Amino acid sequence: GQNIDQPTEMTATEGAIVQINCTYQTSGFNGLFWYQQHAGEAPTFLSYNVLDGLEEKGRFSSFLSRSKGYSYLLLKELQMKDSASYLCAAMNQAGTALIFGKGTTLSVSS
Amino acid sequence: DGGITQSPKYLFRKEGQNVTLSCEQNLNHDAMYWYRQDPGQGLRLIYYSQIVNDFQKGDIAEGYSVSREKKESFPLTVTSAQKNPTAFYLCASSDYGRSYEQFFGPGTRLTVL
Numbered sequence: 001g002q003n004i005d006q007p008t009e010m011t012a013t014e015g016a017i018v019q020i021n022c023t024y025q026t027s028g029f030n031g032l033f034w035y036q037q038h039a040g041e042a043p044t045f046l047s048y049n050v051l052d053g054l055e056e057k058g059r060f061s062s063f064l065s066r067s068k069g070y071s072y073l074l075l076k077e078l079q080m081k082d083s084a085s086y087l088c089a090a091m092n093q094a095g096t097a098l099i100f101g102k103g104t105t106l107s108v109s110s
Numbered sequence: 111d112g113g114i115t116q117s118p119k120y121l122f123r124k125e126g127q128n129v130t131l132s133c134e135q136n137l138n139h140d141a142m143y144w145y146r147q148d149p150g151q152g153l154r155l156i157y158y159s160q161i162v163n164d165f166q167k168g169d170i171a172e173g174y175s176v177s178r179e180k181k182e183s184f185p186l187t188v189t190s191a192q193k194n195p196t197a198f199y200l201c202a203s204s205d206y207g208r209s210y211e212q213f214f215g216p217g218t219r220l221t222v223l
Contacts, residue, residue, distance in 0.1 A: 004152070031210060042200060042214035043153070087152060091210050096141075096160065097168065098212060100152035 002026045004101035006088050011107045012078050020073045020086050020104045028093025032064050032071045035087040037103065043087055046073065075106075083108045112137045114215035116201050121220045123195075131186045131218045133201030139213075141206035142184035146170060147198040147217075159184055160206055188220065195222045 003025045012018040024032065031050035035043035049055055049064035049071065061074040075082055085103040092099065114135040123129045135142065141160045145153040155168030159178040173192025178184055184203075188195045198219050202212040 008150075033211070040198075040217075040219075042216050044214070045211055048211060089153075095206070095210050096166070097143075097155055097158060098153075100145075100154070102150065102152040 002090075002099050004088055004090060004099055006086075006101040006104045008102065009105045009107070011109065014078055014080060014108060014110050016078050017074065017076050018078060018106065020075075020088075020106070022071045022073070022088035022101060024069050024071070024088070024090045024099075024101075026090045026092065026099060029066065030091040030093055030095050032062075033087075033089040033091065033098065034060075034062050034071075034073045035089065037085045037087055039085070046086075078108050080108050080110065082106065114201060114203055114213055116199075116215040116218050118218060119216065121218055123220070123222050125222055126190045128190060129188050129195075129220065131188065131199055131201075131220070133184045133186065133215055134182055135184075135201075135203045135213075135215075136182060137203055137205070137213065138181070139203035139205050140181070141204045142178070143202040143204075143212060144168075144174070144176065144184070144186045145200045145202065147200060153200060156186065195220060 006022045034046040037043040047062035054063045059076045087103045088101040089098040143158040144156040157176045159165035175187045200217045201215040204212045
């Protein structure tokens, strides 16, 4: 079967660091995406990992371990505008479809 | 200014009526996708198309139909056979073969009364 698990909600304060975890089980795998989605808006691309390791992009970093079926998104120096839903998605082997988790709603308070 | 457009932003229909949601892209992408999002749920794939005049069912295709007559356009029809059509519908495209990244349109919120 195919399954993507991530926490439903997380809270943090401005300036802090937060790590959003994602575990996946898919029949075939071609990389792991993270998207950010503000309420009522389209998801926007944050990162793509296909090899093991950490990818850093400004305040956001993403990590992948293929052997463990595990990824995380790390957000540093949190800002109020980071309050959003963060979607973890695995690409299938053929590269034709993304399988999404239910998303993690992050609330950043001052 | 390239991108994906979906119209309208909000759509209301009576139960039993078919409704067609539009999706247009000028990114010259070969692949296009339709997703449905319900509150507290992730995106679920309805249909996708990798090339003109060809499309494939996703995980929840029942009650929906699509066409892909032009590269730029991938309309989705929500038929009366769809039991729970009220949802947020997102269209996406990708430059399949060069990148797996999918770009999303702004979405259409369909409410069936």
